[in-house]
Amino acid sequence: MTVTTGPRVELEFDARLDRRENVADGVLRLTFTRVDGDAFDPWEPGAHVDLVLGTDLVRQYSLCGDPADRDVLRVAVLDVPDGRGGSRFVHERLTEGSTVRLRGPRNTFPLLSARRYVFVAGGIGITPLLPMVRAAHAAGADWRLLYGGRTRAAMAFGADLAREYGDRVALHPQDEVGLLDLDALPADPGEGDLVYCCGPEPLIAAVEERAAGWPPGTLRVERFAPREAAPGGGAFDVELAETGVTVHVPEGRSVLEAVEDAGVQVLSSCREGTCGTCETPVLDGVPDHRDSLLTDEERASGEMMMICVSRAHTPRLVLEL
Ligand code: FES
Known part of the structure:
Protein backbone atom coordinates (compact mmCIF):
# COMPACT_ATOMS: atom_id res chain seq x y z
CA MET A 1 0.00 0.00 0.00
CA THR A 2 1.19 3.52 -0.69
CA VAL A 3 0.35 6.73 1.14
CA THR A 4 0.20 9.93 -0.90
CA THR A 5 1.67 13.01 0.71
CA GLY A 6 1.60 16.18 -1.29
CA PRO A 7 4.35 15.71 -3.84
CA ARG A 8 5.63 12.44 -2.37
CA VAL A 9 4.65 8.83 -2.02
CA GLU A 10 5.84 6.53 0.72
CA LEU A 11 5.62 2.79 1.16
CA GLU A 12 3.65 1.33 4.07
CA PHE A 13 3.32 -2.40 4.77
CA ASP A 14 2.89 -5.06 7.43
CA ALA A 15 6.00 -6.76 8.77
CA ARG A 16 6.39 -9.69 11.12
CA LEU A 17 8.83 -9.61 14.02
CA ASP A 18 10.84 -12.75 13.35
CA ARG A 19 13.56 -12.30 15.92
CA ARG A 20 13.87 -10.36 19.17
CA GLU A 21 17.33 -10.45 20.77
CA ASN A 22 18.93 -8.73 23.73
CA VAL A 23 22.09 -7.15 22.34
CA ALA A 24 23.02 -5.03 25.40
CA ASP A 25 21.57 -3.99 28.74
CA GLY A 26 18.17 -2.55 27.90
CA VAL A 27 18.62 -2.87 24.13
CA LEU A 28 16.61 -5.18 21.90
CA ARG A 29 17.46 -5.89 18.29
CA LEU A 30 14.34 -6.58 16.24
CA THR A 31 14.46 -8.39 12.89
CA PHE A 32 11.43 -7.95 10.62
CA THR A 33 10.34 -9.70 7.43
CA ARG A 34 7.50 -8.61 5.19
CA VAL A 35 4.21 -10.41 5.77
CA ASP A 36 3.61 -10.58 1.99
CA GLY A 37 7.01 -12.26 1.51
CA ASP A 38 8.34 -9.49 -0.75
CA ALA A 39 11.78 -7.96 -0.41
CA PHE A 40 12.07 -4.62 1.38
CA ASP A 41 12.75 -1.50 -0.65
CA PRO A 42 16.43 -0.62 -1.07
CA TRP A 43 17.89 1.59 1.64
CA GLU A 44 21.24 3.15 2.43
CA PRO A 45 23.18 3.71 5.66
CA GLY A 46 21.57 6.37 7.86
CA ALA A 47 18.00 5.40 6.87
CA HIS A 48 15.22 4.83 9.38
CA VAL A 49 11.73 3.34 9.39
CA ASP A 50 8.56 4.29 11.22
CA LEU A 51 7.06 1.64 13.47
CA VAL A 52 3.35 2.33 13.67
CA LEU A 53 2.68 1.03 17.18
CA GLY A 54 -0.73 2.62 17.66
CA THR A 55 -2.91 5.45 16.35
CA ASP A 56 -0.87 8.10 18.15
CA LEU A 57 2.22 6.01 18.67
CA VAL A 58 4.50 6.18 15.64
CA ARG A 59 8.22 6.00 16.31
CA GLN A 60 11.31 6.23 14.11
CA TYR A 61 14.15 3.77 14.46
CA SER A 62 17.40 3.71 12.51
CA LEU A 63 18.13 0.66 10.41
CA CYS A 64 21.17 -1.12 11.80
CA GLY A 65 21.36 -4.20 9.55
CA ASP A 66 22.95 -4.85 6.18
CA PRO A 67 21.44 -2.87 3.26
CA ALA A 68 22.43 -5.70 0.90
CA ASP A 69 20.07 -8.10 2.70
CA ARG A 70 16.68 -6.99 1.36
CA ASP A 71 14.83 -9.88 3.06
CA VAL A 72 14.99 -8.35 6.53
CA LEU A 73 15.02 -4.98 8.28
CA ARG A 74 16.76 -4.65 11.63
CA VAL A 75 16.40 -1.95 14.27
CA ALA A 76 17.69 -1.74 17.84
CA VAL A 77 15.52 -0.18 20.53
CA LEU A 78 16.69 1.12 23.90
CA ASP A 79 14.24 0.70 26.75
CA VAL A 80 13.44 4.15 28.14
CA PRO A 81 11.08 3.55 31.08
CA ASP A 82 10.37 7.26 31.58
CA GLY A 83 10.21 8.02 27.84
CA ARG A 84 7.16 8.81 25.74
CA GLY A 85 5.94 5.21 25.43
CA GLY A 86 7.38 3.91 22.15
CA SER A 87 10.29 1.96 23.58
CA ARG A 88 8.19 0.66 26.49
CA PHE A 89 5.64 -0.64 23.98
CA VAL A 90 8.35 -2.36 21.97
CA HIS A 91 9.98 -3.95 25.01
CA GLU A 92 6.75 -5.00 26.74
CA ARG A 93 4.34 -5.80 23.93
CA LEU A 94 6.20 -6.87 20.80
CA THR A 95 6.93 -10.58 20.78
CA GLU A 96 8.29 -12.82 18.06
CA GLY A 97 5.47 -13.33 15.58
CA SER A 98 3.89 -9.90 16.23
CA THR A 99 2.80 -7.98 13.15
CA VAL A 100 3.74 -4.31 12.95
CA ARG A 101 2.92 -1.67 10.37
CA LEU A 102 6.13 -0.15 8.96
CA ARG A 103 6.63 2.98 6.87
CA GLY A 104 9.69 3.81 4.87
CA PRO A 105 12.62 3.40 4.77
CA ARG A 106 13.46 7.09 4.66
CA ASN A 107 16.91 8.68 4.86
CA THR A 108 17.56 12.13 6.33
CA PHE A 109 21.09 11.25 7.49
CA PRO A 110 22.81 9.98 4.33
CA LEU A 111 26.42 8.84 4.25
CA LEU A 112 28.16 11.16 1.81
CA SER A 113 31.31 10.23 0.01
CA ALA A 114 34.44 11.30 1.89
CA ARG A 115 38.16 10.69 2.06
CA PHE A 224 16.59 11.48 18.71
CA ALA A 225 14.74 14.36 20.31
CA PRO A 226 13.97 17.88 19.11
CA ARG A 227 16.20 20.82 19.91
CA GLU A 228 14.70 23.28 22.31
CA ALA A 229 12.06 25.17 20.33
CA ALA A 230 12.41 28.86 19.66
CA PRO A 231 9.64 30.74 21.46
CA GLY A 232 6.70 32.38 19.76
CA GLY A 233 6.17 32.95 16.07
CA GLY A 234 3.37 35.07 14.65
CA ALA A 235 0.66 34.35 12.09
CA PHE A 236 1.28 34.15 8.34
CA ASP A 237 -0.32 32.77 5.16
CA VAL A 238 0.69 29.72 3.18
CA GLU A 239 -0.22 29.29 -0.46
CA LEU A 240 -0.35 25.66 -1.57
CA ALA A 241 0.83 25.85 -5.17
CA GLU A 242 -0.47 22.47 -6.32
CA THR A 243 -3.80 22.59 -4.51
CA GLY A 244 -4.48 26.27 -5.24
CA VAL A 245 -5.54 26.89 -1.64
CA THR A 246 -4.29 29.64 0.68
CA VAL A 247 -4.25 28.73 4.34
CA HIS A 248 -3.89 31.09 7.29
CA VAL A 249 -1.49 29.82 9.97
CA PRO A 250 -2.35 31.48 13.26
CA GLU A 251 0.03 31.89 16.16
CA GLY A 252 0.21 28.68 18.18
CA ARG A 253 -0.76 26.42 15.25
CA SER A 254 1.71 24.68 12.93
CA VAL A 255 1.67 24.85 9.13
CA LEU A 256 0.97 21.12 9.12
CA GLU A 257 -2.06 21.51 11.38
CA ALA A 258 -3.40 24.46 9.40
CA VAL A 259 -2.98 22.56 6.13
CA GLU A 260 -4.70 19.50 7.58
CA ASP A 261 -7.52 21.71 8.89
CA ALA A 262 -8.00 22.86 5.30
CA GLY A 263 -8.54 19.23 4.27
CA VAL A 264 -5.17 18.69 2.55
CA GLN A 265 -3.54 15.39 3.47
CA VAL A 266 0.20 15.55 4.12
CA LEU A 267 2.24 12.66 5.40
CA SER A 268 3.75 13.26 8.83
CA SER A 269 5.23 11.14 11.56
CA CYS A 270 7.11 12.67 14.50
CA ARG A 271 5.40 16.10 14.27
CA GLU A 272 8.33 17.57 16.20
CA GLY A 273 10.88 18.27 13.48
CA THR A 274 13.14 15.24 13.84
CA CYS A 275 12.12 12.66 11.23
CA GLY A 276 11.93 14.48 7.90
CA THR A 277 8.61 12.96 6.82
CA CYS A 278 6.85 16.31 6.32
CA GLU A 279 9.75 17.95 4.46
CA THR A 280 8.18 20.25 1.87
CA PRO A 281 9.69 22.32 -0.96
CA VAL A 282 9.40 26.10 -0.50
CA LEU A 283 8.71 27.96 -3.75
CA ASP A 284 8.55 31.49 -2.35
CA GLY A 285 8.98 33.29 0.97
CA VAL A 286 11.52 32.77 3.74
CA PRO A 287 11.02 29.91 6.17
CA ASP A 288 11.81 30.28 9.87
CA HIS A 289 13.42 26.88 10.43
CA ARG A 290 12.70 25.24 13.78
CA ASP A 291 13.43 21.62 12.94
CA SER A 292 16.25 19.50 14.34
CA LEU A 293 17.63 17.94 11.20
CA LEU A 294 18.42 20.35 8.37
CA THR A 295 22.05 21.41 8.10
CA ASP A 296 23.04 25.09 8.30
CA GLU A 297 23.52 25.11 4.52
CA GLU A 298 20.11 23.58 3.91
CA ARG A 299 18.52 26.16 6.22
CA ALA A 300 20.30 29.00 4.48
CA SER A 301 19.13 27.81 1.06
CA GLY A 302 15.48 28.08 2.22
CA GLU A 303 14.48 25.46 -0.37
CA MET A 304 12.87 22.94 1.99
CA MET A 305 11.15 23.13 5.36
CA MET A 306 9.64 20.81 7.97
CA ILE A 307 6.09 22.08 8.12
CA CYS A 308 5.33 20.37 11.44
CA VAL A 309 7.43 22.91 13.37
CA SER A 310 8.90 25.58 11.09
CA ARG A 311 7.24 28.92 10.51
CA ALA A 312 7.79 31.97 8.30
CA HIS A 313 9.94 35.09 8.37
CA THR A 314 7.79 36.56 5.61
CA PRO A 315 4.03 37.26 5.69
CA ARG A 316 3.49 34.59 3.02
CA LEU A 317 5.07 31.30 2.00
CA VAL A 318 4.38 29.34 -1.18
CA LEU A 319 4.77 25.60 -0.71
CA GLU A 320 4.82 22.78 -3.23
CA LEU A 321 1.71 21.10 -1.87
S1 FES B 1 6.69 15.02 10.84
FE1 FES B 1 8.72 14.55 11.41
S2 FES B 1 9.87 16.29 10.75
FE2 FES B 1 7.79 16.86 10.46
Missing part, protein backbone atom coordinates in the same frame (compact mmCIF):
# COMPACT_ATOMS: atom_id res chain seq x y z
CA ARG A 116 38.12 10.37 5.83
CA TYR A 117 35.35 9.87 8.39
CA VAL A 118 35.06 10.22 12.12
CA PHE A 119 31.93 8.61 13.56
CA VAL A 120 30.85 9.70 17.03
CA ALA A 121 28.19 7.64 18.81
CA GLY A 122 26.59 8.10 22.20
CA GLY A 123 24.62 5.13 23.52
CA ILE A 124 21.89 3.93 21.18
CA GLY A 125 23.12 6.56 18.71
CA ILE A 126 25.36 3.78 17.41
CA THR A 127 22.46 2.36 15.37
CA PRO A 128 22.54 4.60 12.26
CA LEU A 129 26.33 4.63 12.38
CA LEU A 130 26.66 0.85 12.29
CA PRO A 131 25.85 0.44 8.57
CA MET A 132 27.87 3.61 7.87
CA VAL A 133 30.97 2.13 9.48
CA ARG A 134 30.60 -1.02 7.42
CA ALA A 135 30.05 0.95 4.20
CA ALA A 136 33.03 3.23 4.88
CA HIS A 137 35.23 0.22 5.59
CA ALA A 138 34.03 -1.64 2.49
CA ALA A 139 34.78 1.47 0.40
CA GLY A 140 38.36 1.52 1.70
CA ALA A 141 37.90 4.92 3.38
CA ASP A 142 39.99 6.04 6.31
CA TRP A 143 37.64 6.05 9.32
CA ARG A 144 37.48 6.03 13.11
CA LEU A 145 34.64 5.46 15.54
CA LEU A 146 34.42 7.12 18.97
CA TYR A 147 31.69 5.34 20.91
CA GLY A 148 30.61 6.30 24.43
CA GLY A 149 28.06 4.66 26.70
CA ARG A 150 27.14 4.35 30.37
CA THR A 151 28.77 0.94 30.81
CA ARG A 152 30.40 -1.60 28.52
CA ALA A 153 27.42 -3.92 28.94
CA ALA A 154 25.04 -1.16 27.83
CA MET A 155 26.97 -0.41 24.62
CA ALA A 156 25.16 -2.34 21.91
CA PHE A 157 27.46 -3.83 19.25
CA GLY A 158 30.53 -2.31 20.97
CA ALA A 159 32.39 -5.57 21.54
CA ASP A 160 31.66 -6.78 18.00
CA LEU A 161 32.90 -3.55 16.48
CA ALA A 162 36.09 -3.58 18.53
CA ARG A 163 36.73 -7.22 17.62
CA GLU A 164 36.09 -6.66 13.93
CA TYR A 165 37.86 -3.35 13.40
CA GLY A 166 40.50 -3.19 16.14
CA ASP A 167 41.96 0.20 16.95
CA ARG A 168 39.76 2.06 14.50
CA VAL A 169 37.16 1.75 17.27
CA ALA A 170 37.58 3.61 20.58
CA LEU A 171 35.08 2.48 23.23
CA HIS A 172 34.45 4.81 26.16
CA PRO A 173 32.35 3.16 28.86
CA GLN A 174 31.70 6.09 31.17
CA ASP A 175 31.99 4.07 34.39
CA GLU A 176 35.52 2.94 33.38
CA VAL A 177 37.08 5.86 31.51
CA GLY A 178 34.70 8.79 31.80
CA LEU A 179 33.04 10.75 29.01
CA LEU A 180 33.96 10.51 25.35
CA ASP A 181 37.24 12.24 24.62
CA LEU A 182 36.23 14.92 22.15
CA ASP A 183 39.84 16.09 21.97
CA ALA A 184 40.21 13.08 19.69
CA LEU A 185 38.14 14.92 17.09
CA PRO A 186 40.16 16.61 14.36
CA ALA A 187 40.88 20.21 15.39
CA ASP A 188 41.05 21.33 11.81
CA PRO A 189 39.35 18.88 9.43
CA GLY A 190 40.14 19.45 5.78
CA GLU A 191 38.10 19.23 2.60
CA GLY A 192 36.99 15.65 2.16
CA ASP A 193 36.67 14.95 5.89
CA LEU A 194 33.25 14.25 7.39
CA VAL A 195 32.20 13.80 11.01
CA TYR A 196 28.96 11.93 11.71
CA CYS A 197 27.45 12.14 15.18
CA CYS A 198 24.37 10.57 16.74
CA GLY A 199 23.51 10.39 20.41
CA PRO A 200 21.97 12.33 23.27
CA GLU A 201 21.63 16.10 23.04
CA PRO A 202 24.56 17.01 25.36
CA LEU A 203 26.94 14.98 23.18
CA ILE A 204 25.64 16.52 19.94
CA ALA A 205 25.80 20.01 21.45
CA ALA A 206 29.41 19.43 22.57
CA VAL A 207 30.43 18.19 19.12
CA GLU A 208 28.63 21.11 17.45
CA GLU A 209 30.60 23.48 19.66
CA ARG A 210 33.86 21.87 18.50
CA ALA A 211 32.70 22.10 14.90
CA ALA A 212 32.12 25.87 14.98
CA GLY A 213 35.26 26.60 12.95
CA TRP A 214 35.15 23.60 10.64
CA PRO A 215 34.42 23.93 6.91
CA PRO A 216 30.64 24.12 6.32
CA GLY A 217 29.00 20.72 6.01
CA THR A 218 31.79 18.80 7.77
CA LEU A 219 29.59 17.80 10.71
CA ARG A 220 26.44 15.75 10.09
CA VAL A 221 24.23 14.98 13.09
CA GLU A 222 21.08 13.06 13.82
CA ARG A 223 19.01 13.81 16.91
